[in-house]
Amino acid sequence: MATVGRADYNRCHFSAQEDRMGNWLGRWRRALAKALAPDMVEGSELAAVQEQLAQSERRFHAVTDNLPVIITQFDLDGRFTFINKYIGTVLPQRPEELLGAKLREITGDALYESVSVHIDRAFQGHKVEFDICFPVGGVDRYFTGIYSPELDDTGAVVSVFALWHDITERKQSELRLRAITDNLPAVICYLDAELKIEFANATFTSWLGKSASTVVGCRLADLVNEFPDSPAAQGLMPFMLRALHGERVEFEFTTFVDNHERWLHYTVVPQFGQDGAVLGILALCADVSELKRVQRQLSELARFDELTGLPNRYQFNEKMAEAVQRLARASQPMGLLFLDVDHFKQINDTHGHAAGDEVLREFARRLLASVRATDTVARLAGDEFVIVLEAVADRAAMQRVADKILAAMLSPMLLPHGELRISSSIGGAFAESSKVEPRLLLDCADLALYDAKRAGRGTYRLRDYAAPQEITA
Known part of the structure; x- marks a missing residue:
């Protein structure tokens, strides 16, 4: 019988790494009870076996009492049969005072109801893991709970082990991070390696018109498919796949929301594991519509004359370069007109600068009315204006445009005075x-303007442009 007793005792020494927490403590207790059965151990060895088992139990309690987690066991009636000392961080009672008490009696009805669904599943033989918050000393504490059923040799549930890990510090950090991200005017989300959304801030859900609970866990492809007519949504996937391959990606899309244009700037950053594999991607999307509008306004201010609304010298240089490139491709002639207002300084000196400004505005309006929509009218400075005539047929066509402008200026201008x-x-x-070199073409037109002034003003003169190599020849 002593041999049997030692064998049963030896079976107490199994590895917790080889068995789930929900079973190894139960096995240890059943082995202990079996080993101490009077009919299994000879009287001469009973004391030695009991001492060895007592040492084993002390070691077991030393381990469980020093773990930074709450470990409990309750039977099918919901009564505690084991509690480690870490319970003292939550409850004022000592573990031995709680043994035999029912879980509902200790937790109260409200807390018990919040965990009862998990307890029921554990009693059905399922391992359950969940997060919960409840007050301790008037302060909210957060815990991850794990319920693990203890099974007997037939597979029947005989009790449930519960492990409670205090995640308050981590949860508070998450809540702080959530408060920050939810108040940022940008979409922030994290997607795993399968492009499932694991985190989405309030801006994300607000833009989609969905709750966080319906977004988290969704595949990005499924969300994208809900917006088949949105180029911004349909264009996301290629960039996200590039990020999944380890590339940091930045890109922009324009879309329309409530008939208003919205510019979206995306930054997608891969998250790497220690082995270099991509674990997931962090995506940030900012609405830069206001910035784009300001940039557009600044661009217009930089390219347009504030007084007349015409392109300024900066945009004229751009338009001239484009026209010259088209000329080279199409082999069609082009013309450039250089104009000014005769005796403009005298107008300013006699009638004042306000009158002079009105003259320039009306002069610009008449120029625009005299040319084609494809021609570019620009104000260089003061009373100097230029007109780029693309695909002009010949010199006679330029003459007709000039005659039309001269005729338009014959009508008197109506000024306040x-x-x-x-x-x-x-x-x-x-x-x-x-x-054609744009600068030389402008110089050629400028010389022709002086020809017109020497001819008595209010007239038109033309010069033929000669390329530099043609002059040399």
Whole structure:
């Protein structure tokens, strides 16, 4: 019988790593009870076996009482049969005072009802893990609870072991992070390696019109498919896949919300594991619509003359470069007109700068009315204006445009102080060469303008543009 007793005792020494927590403590207790059965151990060895088992139990309690987790066991009636000392961080009673008490009696009805569904599943043989918050000393504490059923040799549930891990510090950090991200005016989300959403801030759910509970756990592809007509949504996947391959990606999309254009700027950053594999991606999307509108306004201010609304010298240089490139490709002639208002300084000196400004505005309006929509009218500075004539047929066509402008200036201008008659001198440069330098073409038109002024003003003169190599030849 002693041999049997020692064998049963030896079975107490099993590895917790090889058995689930829900079973190893139960096995240890059943083995203990079996080993101490009077008919299994000879009287001469009973004391030795009992001492060895007592030492084993002390070691067991030393381990469980020093773990930073609450470990309990309750039977099928919901009564505590084991509690470690860490329970003292939550309850004022000592563990031995709680043994035999029912779980509902200790937790109270409200807390018991919140965990009862998990207890029921554990009694059905399922391991359950969940997070819960309840007050301790008037302060909310957060715990991860694990219920693990103890099974007998037939597989029947005989009790449930509960492990409670205090995650208050981590949860508070998460809540602080959530408070920060939820108040940022940007979409923030985290997706795992399968592009399932694991985290989404309030801005994300607000933009989608969905609750966080319906978004978290969804596949990004499923959300994208809910917006088949949105280029911004449909264009996301290629960039997300690039991030999954380890690339940091930034891109922009424009979309329309309530008939208003919205610019979205995305930054997608991969998260790497210690082995270098991509674990998931962090995506941030900011609405930069207001910034784009300001940039557009600044661009317009940088490219347009505030007084007349015409392109300024900066945009004229851009338009001239584009026109020259098109000329080279199409091999079609182009022309440039350089104009000013005759005796403009005298108008300012006589009628004041406000009148002079109105003259320039009306001059610009008449120029626009005299040319094609494809031609570019720009104000360089003061009373100097230029007109880029693309795909002009010949010199006679330029003459017709100039005559139309001169005729438009014959009508008197209506100013606050009365009528004012003005005239304009026009110089033209005609280019047939496929190699045109914009600066030299402008110089050619400027020289023709001086020809017109020497001819008595209020007239038009034309010069042919010669490319630099043609001059040398």
